[in-house]
Amino acid sequence: MTVITNHMPTAELQALDAAHHMHPFTANGELSQKGARIITRADGVHLTDSEGHQILDAMAGLWCVNIGYGRDELAEVAARQMRELPYYNTFFQTTHVPAIALAAKIAELAPGDLNNVFFAGSGSEANDTNIRMVRHYWALKGKPTKSVIISRKNAYHGSSVGSGSLGGMSGMHAQGGMPIPDIHHINQPNWWAEGGDMPAEEFGLQRARELEEAILELGEDRVAAFIAEPVQGAGGVIVPPDSYWPEIQRICDKYEILLIADEVICGFGRTGNWFGSETLNIRPDIMTIAKGLSSGYAPIGGSIVSDEVASVIAGDEFNHGYTYSGHPVASAVALENLRIMEEENILGHVRDVAAPYLKEKWEALIDHPLVGEAKIVGMMGSIALTPNKEARAAFASDAGTVGYICRERCFANNLVMRHVGDRMIISPPLVITPEQIDVLIERAAKSLDECYSELKAQDLLHSA
Ligand SMILES: *Cc1c(COP(=O)(O)O)cnc(C)c1O
Numbered sequence: 001m002t003v004i005t006n007h008m009p010t011a012e013l014q015a016l017d018a019a020h021h022m023h024p025f026t027a028n029g030e031l032s033q034k035g036a037r038i039i040t041r042a043d044g045v046h047l048t049d050s051e052g053h054q055i056l057d058a059m060a061g062l063w064c065v066n067i068g069y070g071r072d073e074l075a076e077v078a079a080r081q082m083r084e085l086p087y088y089n090t091f092f093q094t095t096h097v098p099a100i101a102l103a104a105k106i107a108e109l110a111p112g113d114l115n116n117v118f119f120a121g122s123g124s125e126a127n128d129t130n131i132r133m134v135r136h137y138w139a140l141k142g143k144p145t146k147s148v149i150i151s152r153k154n155a156y157h158g159s160s161v162g163s164g165s166l167g168g169m170s171g172m173h174a175q176g177g178m179p180i181p182d183i184h185h186i187n188q189p190n191w192w193a194e195g196g197d198m199p200a201e202e203f204g205l206q207r208a209r210e211l212e213e214a215i216l217e218l219g220e221d222r223v224a225a226f227i228a229e230p231v232q233g234a235g236g237v238i239v240p241p242d243s244y245w246p247e248i249q250r251i252c253d254k255y256e257i258l259l260i261a262d263e264v265i266c267g268f269g270r271t272g273n274w275f276g277s278e279t280l281n282i283r284p285d286i287m288t289i290a291k292g293l294s295s296g297y298a299p300i301g302g303s304i305v306s307d308e309v310a311s312v313i314a315g316d317e318f319n320h321g322y323t324y325s326g327h328p329v330a331s332a333v334a335l336e337n338l339r340i341m342e343e344e345n346i347l348g349h350v351r352d353v354a355a356p357y358l359k360e361k362w363e364a365l366i367d368h369p370l371v372g373e374a375k376i377v378g379m380m381g382s383i384a385l386t387p388n389k390e391a392r393a394a395f396a397s398d399a400g401t402v403g404y405i406c407r408e409r410c411f412a413n414n415l416v417m418r419h420v421g422d423r424m425i426i427s428p429p430l431v432i433t434p435e436q437i438d439v440l441i442e443r444a445a446k447s448l449d450e451c452y453s454e455l456k457a458q459d460l461l462h463s464a
Pocket of ligand 1: 121122123124125127156157158159229233234262263264265290291301
Protein backbone atom coordinates (compact mmCIF):
# COMPACT_ATOMS: atom_id res chain seq x y z
CA MET A 1 0.00 0.00 0.00
CA THR A 2 1.18 3.55 -0.70
CA VAL A 3 2.31 5.59 2.25
CA ILE A 4 -0.19 8.40 2.64
CA THR A 5 1.22 11.70 3.93
CA ASN A 6 0.44 15.40 4.14
CA HIS A 7 2.72 15.88 1.16
CA MET A 8 0.59 14.04 -1.35
CA PRO A 9 -1.32 16.20 -3.85
CA THR A 10 -4.71 17.32 -2.55
CA ALA A 11 -6.62 15.64 -5.37
CA GLU A 12 -5.05 12.26 -4.61
CA LEU A 13 -5.84 12.55 -0.92
CA GLN A 14 -9.40 13.58 -1.76
CA ALA A 15 -9.80 10.60 -4.07
CA LEU A 16 -8.60 8.21 -1.36
CA ASP A 17 -10.88 9.90 1.17
CA ALA A 18 -13.84 9.59 -1.17
CA ALA A 19 -13.03 5.94 -1.86
CA HIS A 20 -12.65 4.75 1.73
CA HIS A 21 -13.74 7.24 4.36
CA MET A 22 -17.39 7.57 5.43
CA HIS A 23 -17.81 11.03 7.01
CA PRO A 24 -20.18 11.67 9.92
CA PHE A 25 -23.20 13.95 9.36
CA THR A 26 -22.36 14.13 5.64
CA ALA A 27 -23.99 13.24 2.33
CA ASN A 28 -20.94 11.24 1.29
CA GLY A 29 -21.95 10.87 -2.36
CA GLU A 30 -22.16 14.63 -2.75
CA LEU A 31 -18.92 15.18 -0.85
CA SER A 32 -17.01 12.73 -3.01
CA GLN A 33 -17.95 14.79 -6.09
CA LYS A 34 -16.66 17.95 -4.48
CA GLY A 35 -13.72 16.64 -2.43
CA ALA A 36 -13.25 17.22 1.29
CA ARG A 37 -11.05 20.02 2.57
CA ILE A 38 -7.92 18.46 4.05
CA ILE A 39 -6.58 19.93 7.26
CA THR A 40 -2.91 19.17 7.64
CA ARG A 41 -1.84 20.97 10.82
CA ALA A 42 -2.87 23.57 13.33
CA ASP A 43 -1.39 26.03 15.77
CA GLY A 44 -3.06 28.39 18.23
CA VAL A 45 -6.36 29.43 16.63
CA HIS A 46 -5.26 28.62 13.07
CA LEU A 47 -5.68 25.60 10.83
CA THR A 48 -3.57 24.93 7.76
CA ASP A 49 -5.06 23.01 4.84
CA SER A 50 -3.38 20.99 2.10
CA GLU A 51 -3.47 23.99 -0.21
CA GLY A 52 -1.57 26.08 2.31
CA HIS A 53 -4.47 28.26 3.45
CA GLN A 54 -4.27 29.64 6.99
CA ILE A 55 -7.78 29.42 8.37
CA LEU A 56 -8.99 31.06 11.57
CA ASP A 57 -10.91 28.34 13.38
CA ALA A 58 -13.78 30.18 15.05
CA MET A 59 -15.35 26.82 16.03
CA ALA A 60 -12.37 25.44 18.02
CA GLY A 61 -12.70 22.22 16.01
CA LEU A 62 -16.10 20.99 17.17
CA TRP A 63 -16.39 23.32 20.17
CA CYS A 64 -13.56 21.52 21.89
CA VAL A 65 -10.07 22.94 21.37
CA ASN A 66 -10.47 25.37 24.26
CA ILE A 67 -6.76 25.94 24.94
CA GLY A 68 -5.92 26.20 21.24
CA TYR A 69 -3.90 23.93 18.95
CA GLY A 70 -0.26 22.99 19.16
CA ARG A 71 0.38 22.70 22.90
CA ASP A 72 3.48 20.52 23.23
CA GLU A 73 2.84 19.84 26.92
CA LEU A 74 -0.15 17.69 26.01
CA ALA A 75 1.83 15.73 23.44
CA GLU A 76 4.59 15.12 25.98
CA VAL A 77 2.22 13.98 28.69
CA ALA A 78 0.54 11.59 26.23
CA ALA A 79 3.88 10.09 25.19
CA ARG A 80 5.02 9.72 28.80
CA GLN A 81 1.77 8.06 29.83
CA MET A 82 1.86 5.70 26.85
CA ARG A 83 5.31 4.53 27.89
CA GLU A 84 4.40 4.11 31.54
CA LEU A 85 0.92 2.60 31.29
CA PRO A 86 -0.78 2.89 27.89
CA TYR A 87 -3.89 1.09 28.98
CA TYR A 88 -5.55 -0.57 31.86
CA ASN A 89 -9.21 -0.93 32.70
CA THR A 90 -11.10 0.24 35.75
CA PHE A 91 -13.73 -2.52 35.77
CA PHE A 92 -12.64 -5.31 38.09
CA GLN A 93 -11.57 -3.64 41.30
CA THR A 94 -8.54 -1.96 39.74
CA THR A 95 -7.72 1.67 39.10
CA HIS A 96 -4.76 3.77 38.02
CA VAL A 97 -3.24 7.14 38.83
CA PRO A 98 -4.43 9.16 35.79
CA ALA A 99 -8.09 8.23 36.43
CA ILE A 100 -7.74 8.86 40.17
CA ALA A 101 -6.07 12.22 39.63
CA LEU A 102 -8.50 13.39 36.97
CA ALA A 103 -11.59 12.36 38.95
CA ALA A 104 -10.26 14.18 42.02
CA LYS A 105 -9.46 17.29 39.95
CA ILE A 106 -12.90 17.36 38.32
CA ALA A 107 -14.55 16.95 41.73
CA GLU A 108 -12.54 19.92 42.99
CA LEU A 109 -13.60 22.12 40.04
CA ALA A 110 -17.26 21.08 39.97
CA PRO A 111 -19.72 23.06 42.09
CA GLY A 112 -21.64 21.85 45.15
CA ASP A 113 -21.69 18.16 45.94
CA LEU A 114 -20.85 17.06 42.38
CA ASN A 115 -17.93 14.98 43.63
CA ASN A 116 -18.13 11.74 41.68
CA VAL A 117 -17.07 10.99 38.12
CA PHE A 118 -18.11 8.11 35.85
CA PHE A 119 -15.81 8.19 32.83
CA ALA A 120 -16.73 7.58 29.20
CA GLY A 121 -15.00 7.99 25.86
CA SER A 122 -17.27 10.77 24.58
CA GLY A 123 -20.24 12.97 25.33
CA SER A 124 -22.60 10.52 23.63
CA GLU A 125 -21.40 7.67 25.80
CA ALA A 126 -21.66 9.82 28.92
CA ASN A 127 -25.29 10.64 28.14
CA ASP A 128 -25.99 6.93 27.57
CA THR A 129 -24.55 6.41 31.04
CA ASN A 130 -26.87 9.11 32.36
CA ILE A 131 -29.97 7.46 30.90
CA ARG A 132 -29.17 4.21 32.64
CA MET A 133 -27.93 5.84 35.84
CA VAL A 134 -31.00 7.98 36.50
CA ARG A 135 -33.37 5.11 35.77
CA HIS A 136 -31.35 2.75 37.97
CA TYR A 137 -31.22 5.41 40.70
CA TRP A 138 -35.02 5.54 40.90
CA ALA A 139 -35.29 1.74 40.73
CA LEU A 140 -32.91 1.45 43.68
CA LYS A 141 -35.05 3.98 45.55
CA GLY A 142 -38.06 1.73 45.06
CA LYS A 143 -39.60 3.79 42.26
CA PRO A 144 -38.93 1.75 39.12
CA THR A 145 -41.77 3.43 37.20
CA LYS A 146 -39.81 6.68 37.14
CA SER A 147 -38.11 6.05 33.79
CA VAL A 148 -39.15 8.91 31.51
CA ILE A 149 -36.48 11.48 30.71
CA ILE A 150 -37.74 14.83 29.50
CA SER A 151 -35.59 16.69 26.99
CA ARG A 152 -36.14 19.41 24.42
CA LYS A 153 -36.70 19.72 20.71
CA ASN A 154 -33.58 20.90 18.88
CA ALA A 155 -31.36 19.75 21.77
CA TYR A 156 -28.12 17.95 20.97
CA HIS A 157 -26.92 15.27 23.36
CA GLY A 158 -24.88 13.04 21.05
CA SER A 159 -25.34 10.55 18.25
CA SER A 160 -25.51 7.09 19.81
CA VAL A 161 -28.97 5.47 19.96
CA GLY A 162 -29.49 6.58 23.55
CA SER A 163 -28.01 10.06 23.42
CA GLY A 164 -29.49 10.70 19.97
CA SER A 165 -32.90 9.83 21.43
CA LEU A 166 -32.34 12.32 24.23
CA GLY A 167 -31.49 14.92 21.62
CA GLY A 168 -34.33 16.62 19.81
CA MET A 169 -32.98 16.66 16.25
CA SER A 170 -35.83 15.56 13.97
CA GLY A 171 -33.42 14.73 11.13
CA MET A 172 -31.66 12.24 13.40
CA HIS A 173 -34.87 10.73 14.72
CA ALA A 174 -35.97 10.09 11.14
CA GLN A 175 -33.18 7.53 10.66
CA GLY A 176 -32.37 4.25 12.35
CA GLY A 177 -35.24 3.75 14.76
CA MET A 178 -34.95 6.57 17.26
CA PRO A 179 -36.04 7.70 19.77
CA ILE A 180 -35.95 4.82 22.26
CA PRO A 181 -39.01 4.53 24.55
CA ASP A 182 -39.64 6.84 27.50
CA ILE A 183 -37.95 9.95 26.18
CA HIS A 184 -40.27 12.96 26.00
CA HIS A 185 -39.48 16.25 24.26
CA ILE A 186 -40.80 19.70 25.14
CA ASN A 187 -40.26 22.91 23.15
CA GLN A 188 -37.02 24.89 23.22
CA PRO A 189 -36.67 28.46 24.56
CA ASN A 190 -35.85 29.93 21.14
CA TRP A 191 -37.57 33.29 21.36
CA TRP A 192 -36.29 34.75 18.08
CA ALA A 193 -37.67 31.93 15.95
CA GLU A 194 -40.68 30.83 17.98
CA GLY A 195 -41.63 33.64 20.36
CA GLY A 196 -44.07 35.42 18.09
CA ASP A 197 -45.47 38.61 19.64
CA MET A 198 -44.74 37.55 23.21
CA PRO A 199 -42.10 39.47 25.20
CA ALA A 200 -38.97 37.32 25.55
CA GLU A 201 -39.17 36.93 29.34
CA GLU A 202 -42.79 35.86 29.24
CA PHE A 203 -41.94 33.39 26.50
CA GLY A 204 -39.07 32.01 28.60
CA LEU A 205 -41.46 31.34 31.47
CA GLN A 206 -44.00 29.74 29.17
CA ARG A 207 -41.43 27.38 27.65
CA ALA A 208 -40.10 26.45 31.11
CA ARG A 209 -43.63 25.69 32.30
CA GLU A 210 -43.94 23.13 29.52
CA LEU A 211 -41.74 21.02 31.79
CA GLU A 212 -44.29 21.25 34.58
CA GLU A 213 -47.13 20.46 32.18
CA ALA A 214 -45.24 17.43 30.88
CA ILE A 215 -44.58 16.15 34.41
CA LEU A 216 -48.24 16.52 35.34
CA GLU A 217 -49.40 14.93 32.11
CA LEU A 218 -47.01 11.97 32.30
CA GLY A 219 -47.46 11.65 36.07
CA GLU A 220 -44.85 12.49 38.67
CA ASP A 221 -44.36 8.80 39.33
CA ARG A 222 -43.19 8.29 35.74
CA VAL A 223 -40.57 11.03 35.37
CA ALA A 224 -36.93 10.38 36.24
CA ALA A 225 -35.06 13.42 34.98
CA PHE A 226 -34.89 16.50 32.81
CA ILE A 227 -31.83 17.02 30.61
CA ALA A 228 -30.74 20.23 28.90
CA GLU A 229 -27.71 22.14 27.72
CA PRO A 230 -27.36 25.37 29.77
CA VAL A 231 -27.03 27.11 26.38
CA GLN A 232 -28.03 24.97 23.38
CA GLY A 233 -24.95 24.54 21.21
CA ALA A 234 -25.45 22.48 18.06
CA GLY A 235 -29.07 23.65 17.94
CA GLY A 236 -27.68 27.06 16.96
CA VAL A 237 -26.31 28.67 20.16
CA ILE A 238 -29.79 29.41 21.45
CA VAL A 239 -29.46 31.65 24.52
CA PRO A 240 -32.59 31.26 26.67
CA PRO A 241 -34.41 34.31 28.09
CA ASP A 242 -33.26 35.10 31.67
CA SER A 243 -36.59 33.90 33.04
CA TYR A 244 -36.12 30.37 31.72
CA TRP A 245 -33.61 28.59 33.95
CA PRO A 246 -34.85 29.81 37.36
CA GLU A 247 -38.29 28.46 36.47
CA ILE A 248 -36.84 25.12 35.26
CA GLN A 249 -34.88 24.83 38.53
CA ARG A 250 -38.02 25.58 40.57
CA ILE A 251 -39.96 22.86 38.73
CA CYS A 252 -37.20 20.24 39.10
CA ASP A 253 -36.98 21.03 42.83
CA LYS A 254 -40.73 20.96 43.35
CA TYR A 255 -41.28 17.58 41.69
CA GLU A 256 -37.93 16.08 42.76
CA ILE A 257 -36.91 15.43 39.17
CA LEU A 258 -33.20 14.87 38.64
CA LEU A 259 -31.64 17.68 36.62
CA ILE A 260 -28.94 16.72 34.13
CA ALA A 261 -26.98 19.66 32.74
CA ASP A 262 -25.27 18.67 29.50
CA GLU A 263 -22.07 20.67 29.88
CA VAL A 264 -20.26 19.07 26.94
CA ILE A 265 -19.92 22.47 25.25
CA CYS A 266 -20.59 24.86 28.13
CA GLY A 267 -18.13 23.17 30.49
CA PHE A 268 -14.46 24.02 30.96
CA GLY A 269 -14.54 27.74 30.44
CA ARG A 270 -16.73 28.29 27.41
CA THR A 271 -19.18 30.54 29.28
CA GLY A 272 -16.54 32.23 31.46
CA ASN A 273 -16.87 29.86 34.43
CA TRP A 274 -15.72 26.28 34.79
CA PHE A 275 -19.30 25.20 34.08
CA GLY A 276 -22.24 26.77 32.28
CA SER A 277 -24.39 25.78 35.27
CA GLU A 278 -22.52 28.40 37.31
CA THR A 279 -23.05 31.08 34.67
CA LEU A 280 -26.77 30.28 34.39
CA ASN A 281 -27.22 29.60 38.09
CA ILE A 282 -28.35 25.98 37.78
CA ARG A 283 -27.92 23.26 40.43
CA PRO A 284 -27.74 20.00 38.48
CA ASP A 285 -27.61 16.51 39.98
CA ILE A 286 -25.51 15.26 37.10
CA MET A 287 -23.35 17.07 34.55
CA THR A 288 -22.29 15.58 31.21
CA ILE A 289 -18.75 16.50 30.19
CA ALA A 290 -16.47 15.86 27.18
CA LYS A 291 -14.99 18.17 24.49
CA GLY A 292 -13.19 20.94 26.45
CA LEU A 293 -12.25 18.47 29.21
CA SER A 294 -9.22 17.49 27.11
CA SER A 295 -9.45 20.43 24.68
CA GLY A 296 -10.11 17.71 22.12
CA TYR A 297 -6.54 16.40 22.29
CA ALA A 298 -7.80 12.98 23.39
CA PRO A 299 -11.28 11.46 23.33
CA ILE A 300 -12.73 11.49 26.83
CA GLY A 301 -16.05 12.28 28.46
CA GLY A 302 -17.91 11.54 31.62
CA SER A 303 -20.72 12.18 34.06
CA ILE A 304 -20.14 14.24 37.19
CA VAL A 305 -22.58 12.90 39.74
CA SER A 306 -23.87 14.35 43.02
CA ASP A 307 -23.06 12.64 46.32
CA GLU A 308 -26.73 11.78 46.75
CA VAL A 309 -27.09 10.03 43.38
CA ALA A 310 -23.66 8.38 43.62
CA SER A 311 -24.36 7.01 47.09
CA VAL A 312 -27.58 5.36 45.88
CA ILE A 313 -25.86 3.91 42.79
CA ALA A 314 -23.07 2.61 45.04
CA GLY A 315 -25.60 0.35 46.77
CA ASP A 316 -25.68 -2.12 43.89
CA GLU A 317 -23.52 -3.37 41.04
CA PHE A 318 -24.06 -0.93 38.17
CA ASN A 319 -23.84 -3.18 35.11
CA HIS A 320 -22.40 -0.55 32.86
CA GLY A 321 -19.03 0.73 31.65
CA TYR A 322 -16.76 1.22 28.66
CA THR A 323 -13.43 -0.38 27.78
CA TYR A 324 -12.02 3.13 27.65
CA SER A 325 -13.69 4.51 30.80
CA GLY A 326 -10.94 6.59 32.41
CA HIS A 327 -8.42 5.67 29.70
CA PRO A 328 -5.01 6.49 31.20
CA VAL A 329 -3.64 8.42 28.23
CA ALA A 330 -6.84 10.43 27.73
CA SER A 331 -7.04 11.08 31.48
CA ALA A 332 -3.44 12.26 31.65
CA VAL A 333 -4.00 14.57 28.69
CA ALA A 334 -7.19 15.98 30.24
CA LEU A 335 -5.41 16.56 33.53
CA GLU A 336 -2.61 18.44 31.78
CA ASN A 337 -5.19 20.49 29.89
CA LEU A 338 -6.83 21.50 33.18
CA ARG A 339 -3.42 22.31 34.69
CA ILE A 340 -2.70 24.67 31.79
CA MET A 341 -6.15 26.25 32.08
CA GLU A 342 -5.56 26.95 35.77
CA GLU A 343 -1.92 28.00 35.64
CA GLU A 344 -2.42 30.29 32.66
CA ASN A 345 -5.66 31.64 34.13
CA ILE A 346 -7.53 31.00 30.90
CA LEU A 347 -10.85 31.65 32.65
CA GLY A 348 -9.53 35.06 33.65
CA HIS A 349 -8.55 35.73 30.04
CA VAL A 350 -12.07 34.79 28.94
CA ARG A 351 -13.81 36.86 31.60
CA ASP A 352 -11.62 39.98 31.54
CA VAL A 353 -10.34 40.12 27.96
CA ALA A 354 -11.70 37.83 25.28
CA ALA A 355 -15.41 37.53 26.13
CA PRO A 356 -16.12 41.25 26.72
CA TYR A 357 -14.21 42.19 23.56
CA LEU A 358 -15.88 39.51 21.45
CA LYS A 359 -19.31 40.46 22.82
CA GLU A 360 -18.91 44.09 21.80
CA LYS A 361 -17.77 43.20 18.27
CA TRP A 362 -20.21 40.34 17.79
CA GLU A 363 -23.26 42.28 18.91
CA ALA A 364 -22.32 45.10 16.52
CA LEU A 365 -22.98 42.68 13.63
CA ILE A 366 -26.67 43.39 14.29
CA ASP A 367 -26.19 46.46 12.07
CA HIS A 368 -25.69 44.22 9.04
CA PRO A 369 -28.82 44.04 6.85
CA LEU A 370 -28.86 40.22 7.01
CA VAL A 371 -28.56 39.88 10.78
CA GLY A 372 -31.77 39.68 12.79
CA GLU A 373 -30.34 38.66 16.14
CA ALA A 374 -26.80 38.54 17.57
CA LYS A 375 -26.44 36.53 20.78
CA ILE A 376 -23.40 35.61 22.81
CA VAL A 377 -22.60 34.03 26.16
CA GLY A 378 -18.92 33.93 27.05
CA MET A 379 -17.20 32.44 24.03
CA MET A 380 -20.19 30.99 22.18
CA GLY A 381 -22.17 33.20 19.84
CA SER A 382 -24.78 33.08 17.11
CA ILE A 383 -26.42 35.33 14.57
CA ALA A 384 -29.75 34.69 12.91
CA LEU A 385 -29.80 35.49 9.19
CA THR A 386 -33.07 36.97 8.00
CA PRO A 387 -34.57 38.66 4.95
CA ASN A 388 -36.58 40.95 7.28
CA LYS A 389 -35.36 41.79 10.78
CA GLU A 390 -38.45 43.64 11.98
CA ALA A 391 -40.63 40.63 11.26
CA ARG A 392 -37.98 38.16 12.55
CA ALA A 393 -38.72 36.38 9.27
CA ALA A 394 -37.30 33.12 8.05
CA PHE A 395 -36.20 32.80 4.42
CA ALA A 396 -38.59 31.35 1.85
CA SER A 397 -35.84 28.95 0.72
CA ASP A 398 -35.34 25.63 2.54
CA ALA A 399 -33.81 26.17 5.98
CA GLY A 400 -30.04 26.04 5.67
CA THR A 401 -29.85 27.23 2.06
CA VAL A 402 -28.76 30.72 3.09
CA GLY A 403 -26.67 29.50 6.02
CA TYR A 404 -24.76 27.22 3.68
CA ILE A 405 -24.06 30.06 1.25
CA CYS A 406 -22.75 32.16 4.12
CA ARG A 407 -20.61 29.31 5.43
CA GLU A 408 -19.07 28.83 1.98
CA ARG A 409 -18.20 32.54 1.88
CA CYS A 410 -16.57 32.21 5.30
CA PHE A 411 -14.43 29.28 4.16
CA ALA A 412 -13.40 31.26 1.08
CA ASN A 413 -12.33 34.05 3.44
CA ASN A 414 -10.29 31.67 5.60
CA LEU A 415 -12.73 31.61 8.49
CA VAL A 416 -14.43 28.56 9.96
CA MET A 417 -17.87 29.66 11.08
CA ARG A 418 -20.54 26.97 11.09
CA HIS A 419 -24.18 27.24 10.04
CA VAL A 420 -27.14 25.59 11.75
CA GLY A 421 -30.03 26.11 9.41
CA ASP A 422 -29.82 29.84 8.72
CA ARG A 423 -28.03 30.69 11.97
CA MET A 424 -24.29 31.26 11.94
CA ILE A 425 -22.40 30.19 15.04
CA ILE A 426 -18.97 30.60 16.59
CA SER A 427 -17.17 29.00 19.49
CA PRO A 428 -13.51 29.98 19.13
CA PRO A 429 -10.58 28.71 21.21
CA LEU A 430 -10.72 30.45 24.59
CA VAL A 431 -7.17 31.72 24.16
CA ILE A 432 -8.06 33.90 21.18
CA THR A 433 -6.58 37.42 21.47
CA PRO A 434 -8.33 40.74 20.77
CA GLU A 435 -6.24 41.12 17.58
CA GLN A 436 -7.41 37.72 16.40
CA ILE A 437 -10.99 38.62 17.33
CA ASP A 438 -10.65 41.68 15.07
CA VAL A 439 -9.65 39.38 12.21
CA LEU A 440 -12.52 37.01 13.00
CA ILE A 441 -15.06 39.84 12.91
CA GLU A 442 -13.55 41.40 9.79
CA ARG A 443 -13.78 38.10 7.91
CA ALA A 444 -17.27 37.41 9.25
CA ALA A 445 -18.48 40.85 8.11
CA LYS A 446 -16.89 40.43 4.68
CA SER A 447 -18.51 36.99 4.34
CA LEU A 448 -21.90 38.45 5.33
CA ASP A 449 -21.51 41.15 2.69
CA GLU A 450 -20.64 38.60 0.02
CA CYS A 451 -23.49 36.37 1.14
CA TYR A 452 -25.88 39.33 0.88
CA SER A 453 -24.74 40.06 -2.69
CA GLU A 454 -25.13 36.42 -3.62
CA LEU A 455 -28.63 36.25 -2.16
CA LYS A 456 -29.59 39.29 -4.21
CA ALA A 457 -28.05 37.80 -7.34
CA GLN A 458 -29.89 34.50 -6.79
CA ASP A 459 -33.11 36.28 -5.80
CA LEU A 460 -33.20 34.58 -2.41
CA LEU A 461 -33.99 37.59 -0.22
CA HIS A 462 -37.59 36.55 0.34
CA SER A 463 -39.50 35.86 3.54
CA ALA A 464 -41.23 32.57 4.13
C1 LIG B 1 -20.93 17.22 21.16
C2 LIG B 1 -22.00 17.08 22.18
C3 LIG B 1 -22.33 15.83 22.72
C4 LIG B 1 -21.77 14.55 22.17
O1 LIG B 1 -20.42 14.42 22.40
P1 LIG B 1 -19.57 13.39 21.50
O2 LIG B 1 -18.22 13.43 22.14
O3 LIG B 1 -19.61 13.88 20.09
O4 LIG B 1 -20.21 12.06 21.63
C5 LIG B 1 -23.25 15.78 23.74
N1 LIG B 1 -23.81 16.89 24.22
C6 LIG B 1 -23.52 18.11 23.73
C7 LIG B 1 -24.16 19.30 24.34
C8 LIG B 1 -22.62 18.24 22.69
O5 LIG B 1 -22.37 19.44 22.17
